[in-house]
Amino acid sequence: MANLNIKSKQENTYDAIVIGSGMSGGWAAKELCEKGLKTLVLERGREVKHVQDYPTTNMMPWEFEHRGNIPEAVKKENPVVSRCYAFREDAQHFFVKDTEHPYVQEKPFDWIRGYQTGGKSLLWARQVQRWSDFDFEGPARDGFAVDWPIRYKDIAPWYSHVEKFIGVSGNRDGKPNLPDGEFLPPFELTAGEQYFKDFLRENYPEREIIVARCAHITGNQEFYAKQGRALCQNRTLCQRGCPFGGYFSSNSSTLPWAAKTGNLSMQHHAVVHSIIYDEDKGKATGVRVIDAQTKETTEYYADVIFVNASALNTNLILLNSTSNRFPNGLGNDSGVLGKYVAFHNYRAGISGEYDGLKEFTTEGRRPTSGYFPRFRNVYKQETDFLRGYAAGFSANRSMINDYSGIGDELEKAMTREKYGPWRVGSHMMGETIPKEESQVSLDPNLKDAWGIPQLKISMDYDANDEAMIKDYLEQMTEMFEAAGFTNIRTRDDKRAPGLDIHEMGGARMGKDPKTSVLNEWNQIHSCPNVYVTDGACMTSTSTQNPSLTYMAFAARAVDHAVKNLG
Amino acid sequence: MDRRSAMKQLAVLTGGVIMIPSCDFSEEAILQAYQNLNITASQKALLTRVTNTIFPGTTLKRAEEIQLQDFVLVMCNDCLKENQQQSFVLGLKQWDDFTKQNFGQAFSKMDQNEAADAIRETMSLEAAPESDAALLGRFLAITKQFALQGYLSSEYFMKEIKPYELVPARFFGSKKIENA
Numbered sequence: 001m002a003n004l005n006i007k008s009k010q011e012n013t014y015d016a017i018v019i020g021s022g023m024s025g026g027w028a029a030k031e032l033c034e035k036g037l038k039t040l041v042l043e044r045g046r047e048v049k050h051v052q053d054y055p056t057t058n059m060m061p062w063e064f065e066h067r068g069n070i071p072e073a074v075k076k077e078n079p080v081v082s083r084c085y086a087f088r089e090d091a092q093h094f095f096v097k098d099t100e101h102p103y104v105q106e107k108p109f110d111w112i113r114g115y116q117t118g119g120k121s122l123l124w125a126r127q128v129q130r131w132s133d134f135d136f137e138g139p140a141r142d143g144f145a146v147d148w149p150i151r152y153k154d155i156a157p158w159y160s161h162v163e164k165f166i167g168v169s170g171n172r173d174g175k176p177n178l179p180d181g182e183f184l185p186p187f188e189l190t191a192g193e194q195y196f197k198d199f200l201r202e203n204y205p206e207r208e209i210i211v212a213r214c215a216h217i218t219g220n221q222e223f224y225a226k227q228g229r230a231l232c233q234n235r236t237l238c239q240r241g242c243p244f245g246g247y248f249s250s251n252s253s254t255l256p257w258a259a260k261t262g263n264l265s266m267q268h269h270a271v272v273h274s275i276i277y278d279e280d281k282g283k284a285t286g287v288r289v290i291d292a293q294t295k296e297t298t299e300y301y302a303d304v305i306f307v308n309a310s311a312l313n314t315n316l317i318l319l320n321s322t323s324n325r326f327p328n329g330l331g332n333d334s335g336v337l338g339k340y341v342a343f344h345n346y347r348a349g350i351s352g353e354y355d356g357l358k359e360f361t362t363e364g365r366r367p368t369s370g371y372f373p374r375f376r377n378v379y380k381q382e383t384d385f386l387r388g389y390a391a392g393f394s395a396n397r398s399m400i401n402d403y404s405g406i407g408d409e410l411e412k413a414m415t416r417e418k419y420g421p422w423r424v425g426s427h428m429m430g431e432t433i434p435k436e437e438s439q440v441s442l443d444p445n446l447k448d449a450w451g452i453p454q455l456k457i458s459m460d461y462d463a464n465d466e467a468m469i470k471d472y473l474e475q476m477t478e479m480f481e482a483a484g485f486t487n488i489r490t491r492d493d494k495r496a497p498g499l500d501i502h503e504m505g506g507a508r509m510g511k512d513p514k515t516s517v518l519n520e521w522n523q524i525h526s527c528p529n530v531y532v533t534d535g536a537c538m539t540s541t542s543t544q545n546p547s548l549t550y551m552a553f554a555a556r557a558v559d560h561a562v563k564n565l566g
Numbered sequence: 567m568d569r570r571s572a573m574k575q576l577a578v579l580t581g582g583v584i585m586i587p588s589c590d591f592s593e594e595a596i597l598q599a600y601q602n603l604n605i606t607a608s609q610k611a612l613l614t615r616v617t618n619t620i621f622p623g624t625t626l627k628r629a630e631e632i633q634l635q636d637f638v639l640v641m642c643n644d645c646l647k648e649n650q651q652q653s654f655v656l657g658l659k660q661w662d663d664f665t666k667q668n669f670g671q672a673f674s675k676m677d678q679n680e681a682a683d684a685i686r687e688t689m690s691l692e693a694a695p696e697s698d699a700a701l702l703g704r705f706l707a708i709t710k711q712f713a714l715q716g717y718l719s720s721e722y723f724m725k726e727i728k729p730y731e732l733v734p735a736r737f738f739g740s741k742k743i744e745n746a
Contacts, residue, residue, distance in 0.1 A: 070645075
């Protein structure tokens, strides 16, 4: 700490510090500021202001030099991020390039990151399905990981709290394994999806297609106008940042709301080195920050600290926060910190065509799709693998042209389009089992540009995942065939873990400090003024997209923290 | 045997043997805008003839009117893997000689019908992968692919022919098609 910047301690003291301004950090900040706490949010990336820092948001397709494609030179230099579906010419500026923050892949892992105000909340797929007790009771019932210290009833009111504020479009489907929430009007299923839904009802009564709940504003305009947000305009260009604030991001919603209270301070380019633990006081007292640009070190102090740096970076910070009391990382008495990480299995998919419903098509664009809630092993164990998978399902019809000719034949063909068949498709979202050998740790030798150890990542698919892929492909093929779909093609793209962008765990919640890092309120067992409410806290992965649950945990934890402040 | 079949046979039998790439002794400057391609202004002009043959402007605008050749070159320069880039550049450099030897006339001297035939026939040749005919086929396939992509996503096409909506503000899942 040669260049320690010694400002007066008072000047750098806040009531609360939040590490990270993404999905869950934005929520922690909003709740803390609303409850009157002077809150400092530390963001390691640059500032991205809502609307004004969305440089591509109103660009037309022809205005992109490569029409959306990423140049080969960029791909060569950044193979990991180039594999992400959303890393395209219109949103590439919101992704971390491979070279910017290196890490060690003990096993292949595509780590997708967004270092800027709002983090990945600018880029997410906006899917917000609630978890249920079929998820929270999973580890205890099926004998893996540890029991979650909470149940659905503990988090349900916080789901509601979050949903009302962010805006969630959806149907009340009445499914016990995908509980209903506070919904704005739903998007429609397409005729093709409705056909498959009806087919299942007749032939597979325990399986159902619903329209996926998504964080888009589709009603209650006056309420959202207070956040400066308007109705979703169906642009489906969300990854560029939305000028209407039609989908939820920290940038459009929680951070400006927090700022309005006057209690928010934001520090950008603030790379957290570690959390400071005071042995005399027996608690954390602040955060050590390295300026990303000047490399200058500054310490900030607060009574309560929220760690929302994104699942794996939160692990990195905790592992790097060593002291005499915690030589192996903050709160790591149990030795489980960094272990039992997991992800979602997105390897498999299926596509086909449907020749019926010729008199129908779709019009406009929809920022969500159909959704197949988990139907495997829900009420009891029924297969040779544990847990199950949810799946996306969509059926769309597009216009087709015959582009095979050249000359006038081609020009005429471009003006002469006809309706093609319905194209149906699905991708799996499998729950994976957190295991001790799946872990992240600090590399003993390699450091990043800020002198912080690089994260070493080691997780992989296992036999359970392979069996689940097989079952997904078999079941989907069977249902597609029975429904009369043709040209059915299955795929297993063998992608590395990480591209699901749903990595979770490492600082899991649990009842027993000997086998978990966090308690039922997301507090570190042995350092309770530090709360972890991002993906790192997850005990198991469920099949549902996890962001909604992180946000609910963040709001719930702030409520707990504020009620327990001296 | 008609000319088309003869051409096909010739290409299959001889592969690249009869094709001798022309040596370029000219001092013509390399276009700096496409640093990975090393092509000259006259090669770009030849490419423009190719894209103008693909989109002659009889029903829609001619390729050149929407600068399609520039887009093809940008994409070849930036978004192609090295081996495809080589196919494109070598093909472009050999295209006039290839057509002269196989169609009796250099491409740049052909009228629209002849030029279109030369492209069609070359693209449909069944040639050994290492042959010049196959190389020229790859050159034309790459050119057509980017020309079509560029055309369909051009301002002209997306405004005047098939208007693109930036802000649809609606979605209907079951819209009845009139006269389905």
